[in-house]
Amino acid sequence: MLQLGLKFAFEIYGAKKVSLGVFENNLPAYYCYKAVGFSDVVLDTTERYCILGEEWKCKELIMENR
Numbered sequence: 001m002l003q004l005g006l007k008f009a010f011e012i013y014g015a016k017k018v019s020l021g022v023f024e025n026n027l028p029a030y031y032c033y034k035a036v037g038f039s040d041v042v043l044d045t046t047e048r049y050c051i052l053g054e055e056w057k058c059k060e061l062i063m064e065n066r
Helices: 002-012 027-036
Strands: 017-023 047-051 054-064
Touching: 002 017, 002 027, 017 027, 027 054
Parallel strands: none
Antiparallel strands: 017 054, 047 054
8 A cells, every 4th residue: 555655646746755744653654664765764752742742753754765
């Protein structure tokens, strides 16, 4: 499904890059995105969200058109 979405973004819409966020505690999703070809983005500050009284950190990933 990810590969079809990326194909749509790059080939139909002509996107130069695709980025997404994934919570640090969601390791299966993180490794899935990495396996498809996404790379980590190094940010100055980590995005944080308060969810049900807990702080969740978010990683940003990017893929550029090949």
